[in-house]
Every structure is written in C-alpha cells, then in structure tokens.
Amino acid sequence: AQTVTQSQPEMSVQEAETVTLSCTYDTSENNYYLFWYKQPPSRQMILVIRQEAYKQQNATENRFSVNFQKAAKSFSLKISDSQLGDTAMYFCAFTKIQGAQKLVFGQGTRLTINP
Amino acid sequence: DTEVTQTPKHLVMGMTNKKSLKCEQHMGHRAMYWYKQKAKKPPELMFVYSYEKLSINESVPSRFSPECPNSSLLNLHLHALQPEDSALYLCASSHVFFRDSFFTDTQYFGPGTRLTVL
Numbered sequence: 001a002q003t004v005t006q007s008q009p010e011m012s013v014q015e016a017e018t019v020t021l022s023c024t025y026d027t028s029e030n031n032y033y034l035f036w037y038k039q040p041p042s043r044q045m046i047l048v049i050r051q052e053a054y055k056q057q058n059a060t061e062n063r064f065s066v067n068f069q070k071a072a073k074s075f076s077l078k079i080s081d082s083q084l085g086d087t088a089m090y091f092c093a094f095t096k097i098q099g100a101q102k103l104v105f106g107q108g109t110r111l112t113i114n115p
Numbered sequence: 116d117t118e119v120t121q122t123p124k125h126l127v128m129g130m131t132n133k134k135s136l137k138c139e140q141h142m143g144h145r146a147m148y149w150y151k152q153k154a155k156k157p158p159e160l161m162f163v164y165s166y167e168k169l170s171i172n173e174s175v176p177s178r179f180s181p182e183c184p185n186s187s188l189l190n191l192h193l194h195a196l197q198p199e200d201s202a203l204y205l206c207a208s209s210h211v212f213f214r215d216s217f218f219t220d221t222q223y224f225g226p227g228t229r230l231t232v233l
C-alpha cells in the first residue's frame with residue numbers, strides 16, 4: 001500500500017517570501033504520478049503541479065516548483081514570491097499510473113500568507 | 116477547459132429525505148470519481164466509474180447510491196443518511212488511456228457540495 005506523509009500541519013510566511021512544503025511517500029511502484037493540490041477556503045481542490053516519476057527534471061509552473069527526489073521518496077513544493085491568494089490547504093497526493101484510480105493524499109499543510 | 120461542475124453547492128436534508136448530488140464535465144473524460152471530505156482532512160475516495168461502469172466501491176454504505184447515466188454526468192443518490200455523513204462531497208474526472216489496461220491521468224475536481232444532515 002502507498003502512503004503519503006506531510007510533516008508540517010501549518011506554516012505561515014510573509015507575502016513575497018519563499019516557502020517550501022514537505023512531502024514524503026512510500027511505494028514499491030516504479031511508475032507513478034505525484035501531485036500538489038491546493039484547497040483555498042472556497043473549497044475547490046485545484047491542481048498546482050504534477051510530476052511524472054519517470055521524469056528526472058523537476059516540474060515547474062510559474063511561481064511553483066518541486067524538488068523530486070525519487071530515491072529518497074521526497075516531493076517538496078516551493079512557492080516563490082508568495083501572494084495572499086496562495087493562502088490555502090495544500091495536499092500532496094500519489095497515484096499509480098496503471099490500474100489504480102485512487103489518489104492517496106497526505107494529511108495536508110495549512111499555509112497562511114501574511115500581508 | 117478543465118471545468119467540473121457540481122450542484123447544488125449546499126444541501127441540508129433530514130435523515131428520512133431522499134436527495135441527489137449532480138456532477139458534470141465536458142472534457143471528454145471517461146473516468147469519474149466521488150470523494151467525501153470531512154473538515155481539516157484529506158478527501159476519501161468513495162466510488163470510481165470508468166466508461167460509465169462502476170469500477171471501485173470503497174465499501175461505502177448502501178445509503179449512498181452512485182449512478183453514471185452517460186459519459187459526462189455522475190450522480191450520487193442519498194437516502195436515509197446519518198448526521199455523521201455531513202461533509203463536503205467532491206466530484207472529479209480524469210482522462211483514461213488504454214481502456215483495457217486503465218492508465219489514468221490527472222484528476223480534476225469540482226467545487227464540491229456541502230452536505231448537512233440534520
């Protein structure tokens with residue numbers, strides 16, 4: 001079975017700072033996807049970024065980037081130039097590519113961006 | 116366009132009521148999902164439909180009855196719910212590669228229905 005662990009229940013930074021959210025996972029699979037989803041107070045679960053395990057290059061989306069360490073089973077999210085709108089719950093998630101339709105989520109990190 | 120819509124946004128029902136939640140997507144996705152999310156917790160998978168057929172039921176009580184009438188629409192019928200069923204119900208959809216081998220892609224979520232059972 002796969003597990004995802006987010007060790008930081010809450011984080012708080014000042015606007016424009018850089019913040020890194022941690023995620024580790026455990027799996028025996030070789031091919032899988034990792035995701036970061038954001039859930040603001042409005043409740044909608046929004047995809048932030050996706051990483052394919054077979055790609056060595058770290059994924060980036062504008063101010064969001066990941067540090068994917070496959071051997072260490074680590075998948076952290078870096079948010080640069082943080083904005084007030086980044087305030088949300090962030091979930092790290094894992095899914096096998098084949099045959100598995102289930103997203104395995106971490107417990108989430110509540111991120112607050114202060115003005 | 117990565118939009119999944121859900122109606123209603125809020126629903127309050129008694130334990131003897133029958134109600135339905137609706138989810139719709141027009142992205143051509145052939146996998147659709149229902150999740151239940153309690154406050155300050157991650158979503159928990161309830162059901163998965165692939166090509167309009169139920170492929171996963173995560174041992175959900177029978178008072179929850181899913182239905183997938185076509186490739187764009189997913190319903191969740193509710194009957195005789197309990198107060199502990201109060202939660203945010205999220206729908207998601209994803210593309211499916213290679214139907215028989217079931218390679219799945221990124222799941223996109225709707226805004227959810229906030230359900231309160233009195």
